[in-house]
Amino acid sequence: xxxxxxxxxxxxxxxxxxxxxxxxxxxxxxxxxxxxxxxxxxxxxxxxxxxxxxxxxxxxxxxxxxxxxxxxxxxxxxxxxxxxxxxxxxxxxxxxxxxxxxxxxxxxxxxxxxxxxxxxxxxxxxxxxxxxxxxxxxxxxxxxxxxxxxxxxxxxxxxxxxxxxxxxxxxxxxxxxxxxxxxxxxxxxxxxxxxxxxxxxxxxxxxxxxxxxxxxxxxxxxxxxxxxxxxxxxxxxxxxxxxxxxxxxxxxxxxxxxxxxxxxxxxxxxxxxxxxxxxxxxxxxxxxxxxxxxxxxxxxxxxxxxxxxxxxxxxxxxxxxxxxxxxxxxxxxxxxxxxxxxxxxxxxxxxxxxxxxxxxxxxxxxxxxxxxxxxxxxxxxxxxxxxxxxxxxxxxxxxxxxxxxxxxxxxxxxxxxxxxxxxxxxxxxxxxxxxxxxxxxxxxxxxxxxxxxxxxxxxxxx
Amino acid sequence: xxxxxxxxxxxxxxxxxxxxxxxxxxxxxxxxxxxxxxxxxxxxxxxxxxxxxxxxxxxxxxxxxxxxxxxxxxxxxxxxxxxxxxxxxxxxxxxxxxxxxxxxxxxxxxxxxxxxxxxxxxxxxxxxxxxxxxxxxxxxxxxxxxxxxxxxxxxxxxxxxxxxxxxxxxxxxxxxxxxxxxxxxxxxxxxxxxxxxxxxxxxxxxxxxxxxxxxxxxxxxxxxxxxxxxxxxxxxxxxxxxxxxxxxxxxxxxxxxxxxxxxxxxxxxxxxxxxxxxxxxx
Numbered sequence: 001x002x003x004x005x006x007x008x009x010x011x012x013x014x015x016x017x018x019x020x021x022x023x024x025x026x027x028x029x030x031x032x033x034x035x036x037x038x039x040x041x042x043x044x045x046x047x048x049x050x051x052x053x054x055x056x057x058x059x060x061x062x063x064x065x066x067x068x069x070x071x072x073x074x075x076x077x078x079x080x081x082x083x084x085x086x087x088x089x090x091x092x093x094x095x096x097x098x099x100x101x102x103x104x105x106x107x108x109x110x111x112x113x114x115x116x117x118x119x120x121x122x123x124x125x126x127x128x129x130x131x132x133x134x135x136x137x138x139x140x141x142x143x144x145x146x147x148x149x150x151x152x153x154x155x156x157x158x159x160x161x162x163x164x165x166x167x168x169x170x171x172x173x174x175x176x177x178x179x180x181x182x183x184x185x186x187x188x189x190x191x192x193x194x195x196x197x198x199x200x201x202x203x204x205x206x207x208x209x210x211x212x213x214x215x216x217x218x219x220x221x222x223x224x225x226x227x228x229x230x231x232x233x234x235x236x237x238x239x240x241x242x243x244x245x246x247x248x249x250x251x252x253x254x255x256x257x258x259x260x261x262x263x264x265x266x267x268x269x270x271x272x273x274x275x276x277x278x279x280x281x282x283x284x285x286x287x288x289x290x291x292x293x294x295x296x297x298x299x300x301x302x303x304x305x306x307x308x309x310x311x312x313x314x315x316x317x318x319x320x321x322x323x324x325x326x327x328x329x330x331x332x333x334x335x336x337x338x339x340x341x342x343x344x345x346x347x348x349x350x351x352x353x354x355x356x357x358x359x360x361x362x363x364x365x366x367x368x369x370x371x372x373x374x375x376x377x378x379x380x381x382x383x384x385x386x387x388x389x390x391x392x393x394x395x396x397x398x399x400x401x402x403x404x405x406x407x408x409x410x411x412x413x414x415x416x417x418x419x420x421x422x423x424x425x426x427x428x429x430x431x432x433x434x435x436x437x438x439x440x441x442x443x444x445x446x447x448x449x450x451x452x453x454x455x456x457x458x459x460x461x462x
Numbered sequence: 463x464x465x466x467x468x469x470x471x472x473x474x475x476x477x478x479x480x481x482x483x484x485x486x487x488x489x490x491x492x493x494x495x496x497x498x499x500x501x502x503x504x505x506x507x508x509x510x511x512x513x514x515x516x517x518x519x520x521x522x523x524x525x526x527x528x529x530x531x532x533x534x535x536x537x538x539x540x541x542x543x544x545x546x547x548x549x550x551x552x553x554x555x556x557x558x559x560x561x562x563x564x565x566x567x568x569x570x571x572x573x574x575x576x577x578x579x580x581x582x583x584x585x586x587x588x589x590x591x592x593x594x595x596x597x598x599x600x601x602x603x604x605x606x607x608x609x610x611x612x613x614x615x616x617x618x619x620x621x622x623x624x625x626x627x628x629x630x631x632x633x634x635x636x637x638x639x640x641x642x643x644x645x646x647x648x649x650x651x652x653x654x655x656x657x658x659x660x661x662x663x664x665x666x667x668x669x670x671x672x673x674x675x676x677x678x679x680x681x682x683x684x685x686x687x688x689x690x691x692x693x694x695x696x697x698x699x700x701x702x703x704x705x706x707x708x709x710x711x712x713x714x715x716x717x718x719x720x721x722x723x724x725x726x727x728x729x730x731x732x733x734x735x736x737x738x739x740x741x742x743x744x
Contacts, residue, residue: 171681173499173506173546181683210548212681216485238683242695249690249714251721258684266678267503274505274530276725349717396682398700 003040006109011116016329020300023185023269026326027091027119032070035120039067041105042112049102050114055446058082060099060114067117076125079118084154085445087126087192090119092183093442094320126195135204139163141459144228146213146399149177150441151234151432153196154448155455160203162456167228168205171212174265177236178433179441181265182257184294186301187323190264214398219406223427229462230427230455233414234448235399237433241391243286247343248389252278252351256287256295256390263298280304280386284354286340287390288312293323295388296332304386306332311339311359311372337361339372341379343387353381393438403428413437421451429455464547467520469540472602476526476570477536478512484519486549492577493555493672493704496521497680499546500534507531508677510574510703511550521549524573524602530729551680552703555647555670557581562588564636564643565611566629566658568650569595574672575649576603580610588612590641592632594654598623630657637665645670648707652716659707671707673698675719689715 012028013019019026030038042064050060059078066075079086095101095115103111141164145152148170156166174180176193201207211217213235222228240255242248259277262268266275283299285292288310296306308327310317313336317324328334337359344353358378361370395412407415407424414423414430421429431447433439468480486496495510513522527536538544555578563582567575572593583589591611595601596619607614615632616624625632633646648658649672662669675687680699687698692709696702 171548172679173548210546211485212548212551215551215681216489216549238679238681240683240685242685242688244695249688249695249718251718255685258678258686261678261684266505274503274729276722276729278721348720349714398681 002043003037005041008041008110008113008116009034009038011113013326016326016331019186020297020330023301025189026186029123030116030120032072032124035067035072035117036070038113038117039064042068043104045104049104050099050112053099053102054082055098055442056082056449058099058118063121064112064114064117067121072121072124073129075121076129079121083445084157084449085150085196085441086118087122088150088179088188088196089442089445090115090117090122091188091192092440093118094440096321098442126192133199133202135202136161136163138165138204141165141230142167142226142228143455143459144169144222144226144231145234146219146231147171147177147234147236147432147434148175148197148207149179149234149236149432149444151236151434151444151448151451152177152232153200154445155232155234155431155452156205156448157200157203158449158452159455160200160205162452164456164459166205168200168207169211169213169217170207170209172265173209175207175209177234181261182291182294184260184264184298185269186297187294212398214402219399219403219428229459230429232421232448232451232455233399233423233428233430233434234432234444235396235434237393237438238396239394239412240389241393242389243340243391245340245342247345247351250343250345250351251349252280252345252386253343254278254386254388256285256291256388257393259295259388260291260298263302269298269301277302278386280384282384283307283386283388284309284340284382284384285388285390286310287392288317288319289390289392290319290323291392292390293319293327295390297327297330299386299388300330300332307335307382307384308332309335309338309340309354309356309382311337312361312369313337316369335382337372339374340387344381351385351387353383354387355379355381393433395434395437399434411437419450420454421447422454427458463543463545466538466540466542466544467518469538472524473600476524476573476600476602478522478524478573479535479538480515480520480522481544481547482519483521483547483549486521486547487514487516487519490514490521490550491554492557492581493574494550494552495674495680495703496523496547496549497551497677498523498535498544498548500531500538501545504534504545505531506546506678506680508551508674508680508699510672510674511577512573513577513580521547524570526570529726548680552699553701555581555672555704557585557587560587560644562590562641562643564590564592564633564641564646566633566646566648566650567591567593568629568654569600570602571650571654571672572603572607575647576606576610578647578649579607583610583612590636590643591615592617592629592636594618594629594632594650595623596620628657629654630661633658634661637662637667643667646707647704648672652712652719655707656712656716659710659712663708669707670704671710673703673705673710673715675715676721689718
C-alpha cells in the first residue's frame with residue numbers, strides 16, 4: 001500500500017537564524033527512513049507523467065521503487081543511466097516546474113519529493129560506494145570540451161564512458177564552471193562538485209585548467225594542431241548585464257557574478273581568505289532570479305541588512321519558490337514593484353543611496369508577463385552602501401570572435417541544431433547557456449548529453 | 463604550475479621574472495596581460511606581459527611589490543613554481559601603420575611600455591621613449607629602452623637621473639619643438655596618464671592609455687574591471703586594456719582602483735608579519 005500522506009516529508013534544514021550567519025549547506029537531506037517513507041508516496045503510475053517533465057528523462061518511478069525497497073545503490077544506477085550529475089541536480093533543479101509539477105499526487109496534495117529523493121540517492125552513493133570509476137578501453141578518438149560547467153562535464157562523462165579520449169579546457173583555475181563560481185556553498189557544497197570532477201578524471205578525462213579557448217588556444221588549433229576530431233563548446237553565459245543607469249561604476253556596485261565569484265570561487269567568506277570583499281551594512285540586490293537570491297543570501301551571511309529590489313511582484317519572481325522562501329526566512333526584505341533609477345555616492349566615490357521608483361503592473365508583454373509601468377512622482381531614495389546587479393548574463397563572445405564560420409544569434413548565442421547540438425561548423429557542437437543564454441543546470445546537462453550522443457554518431461561514421 | 467626560469471631584482475621594490483608558459487608565449491603580443499595565482503587559495507592578479515620568447519616558451523613579467531600577493535610572489539625563487547598562470551588576455555597594442563610614436567612610461571609602467579616600444583622599433587617606426595621615475599634608485603630597463611627607441615628622454619622627480627621634472631614636461635617640450643607624432647602611447651600611474659592625455663588633447667594627438675584595474679577572471683565574467691570610456695561602460699579585460707586616452711574617465715578609474723585599499727593594506731601588513739616570523743626562525 002502506498003503512503004497516502006498528502007504532504008511531502010519536510011526537508012530538514014538548518015535553523016534560519018543560525019544559517020544566516022554561516023555558509024554551511026541549508027538543506028540537510030533526508031535520512032534513510034524519511035527517504036523510504038517518501039518513496040512510498042509514489043503510486044508508480046503507468047503513464048509516468050513525471051518522466052515527461054524531466055529534461056533528461058530519468059526513469060523516476062523505477063528509481064523511487066528501489067528507494068522504497070531500500071536498495072539505494074540500484075536506485076542510483078537507474079538515475080545514472082540518464083543523469084551525469086545527480087547530487088548536483090537533486091539540489092539545484094527547479095523540480096517544482098519539472099518532474100514534480102506533473103506528479104499525480106500533486107493534484108490532491110503535494111507531489112512526491114522527487115528532487116529530495118534524487119539528492120538522497122546520490123549522496124548515499126557518494127558516501128557508500130567505494131569502487132572508483134574505471135577508465136574504459138580507448139577507442140582512439142580525441143574530443144575537446146570547452147568549459148567545465150554542467151554541459152561540459154556531462155558531455156565529457158558520456159564520451160569518456162564510450163571510450164573517447166576527452167580533454168576538458170577550463171579558463172579558471174578550478175573546474176566546475178557556474179557550479180563553483182556562481183552557486184554558493186550553502187546551496188551546493190563544492191565538495192560535491194569536486195567529487196563529480198574526480199569521477200570524470202577516474203574515467204580518463206583530462207582537465208586542463210587555466211586555458212582560455214579563444215585566447216590561449218583557438219578552436220581551429222584544437223582541431224588542426226592538437227588532433228581533436230570533434231569539439232563541444234559549453235562556455236556558458238558569463239557576461240554580466242548592467243542597467244546603464246548613472247552611478248553604476250561607483251565603488252560598492254558589483255555585478256552578481258563578481259560578488260559571487262569573490263565569495264564562492266575565491267572563498268572571500270572565509271576569514272583567512274586573501275580575496276577582498278566589501279562587507280556592506282545595507283545591501284540592495286537588483287533582480288529576482290536565482291542568482292539574485294544567491295547574492296542576497298551571501299550578503300546576508302556577511303552580516304548585511306539586505307533588500308531585493310524587483311520591478312514586478314512576488315508572483316512574477318523568476319527564482320525558485322524554495323529559494324525565495326529560504327531568503328525570506330533568513331530575514332531578507334523584498335521591495336516589489338520597485339525599479340532603480342540611479343545610484344548616488346559620496347566624495348570618495350562610495351555608494352550612499354539608490355534612487356528608486358514605484359512601479360505598477362500593466363499589460364502582459366511578449367513573454368506573457370505583465371510589464372511594469374512607472375508610477376509618476378513615486379521616486380524615493382533607498383540608503384545603501386552596496387548594490388549588487390543580478391540582471392542576467394549573456395554568452396561570452398571570445399569563442400565567436402575567434403572561430404570563423406561559427407554562426408551565432410544576434411545576442412551572441414551559438415546557433416545549433418536542437419536534436420544534436422551541431423553548429424554551423426563540421427565537428428563542432430555546442431550546448432548549455434552558450435546556446436540558450438542563461439538557463440538551468442539540468443538543461444545544460446541535457447544539452448551536453450545530447451551532443452555527446454551526436455558526437456559519438458559522427459565519429460563512429462568517420 | 464609554471465616554473466620560474468629567471469628572477470632578477472630590478473630595483474628595491476621591482477622584480478622581473480621569466481616564467482615557463484609555452485602556450486601563452488606562443489600567442490602573446492605587446493599590450494596583453496596574464497593572470498596569476500601564487501598559491502592555492504591565493505588571489506588572482508593581472509600583470510601585463512613585459513616580454514615573451516616564443517622559442518624558449520617563456521613570458522617575462524615585471525611587478526612592483528605593493529600588496530600581499532606581490533609580496534608572496536617576490537618570495538619565490540628561480541626553479542619555484544607559480545600555481546596558476548593564464549593568458550594571454552586582452553587585446554594587443556595596435557601598432558600597424560604607425561611611423562612616429564612617443565611612448566610615455568612612468569615607474570613600473572615602463573615594464574609594459576618597453577615591449578610596445580620594442581615592437582614599434584622593430585617594425586621601423588621612429589620611437590621617442592619618455593620614461594620617468596621618482597629617483598635614480600627606482601630606474602628600470604634603461605638599456606632596454608635605449609635599444610628600443612630612436613630617442614630616449616630620461617626624467618626623474620628629484621633630478622637624480624636625467625632631467626628633473628615630469629614626463630609631461632618632456633613630452634610638451636618635444637611637441638612644442640615641432641616633433642609630430644602619429645600617436646602617443648602612455649603607460650604608468652593613472653594620475654600620470656591622465657595628465658599626459660590632457661596635454662595631448664590640447665594638441666589633438668591621438669593617445670592610447672593602458673589600464674590596469676582590479677580584475678578577477680580576465681575573460682569578461684565579473685565586470686570588476688569596468689571603466690567609462692566616452693560615456694560608455696567598457697571592460698578592461700576584453701575591450702582593453704588599452705583605450706583612447708582622451709575618452710577615459712580617469713577620476714572614476716582612480717576612485718575604483720582604491721576600492722580595496724584598506725583591505726589590501728591590512729593583508730600586506732599580515733603577510734609582512736608572517737614573513738618576519740619565518741625570517742626570525744630561519
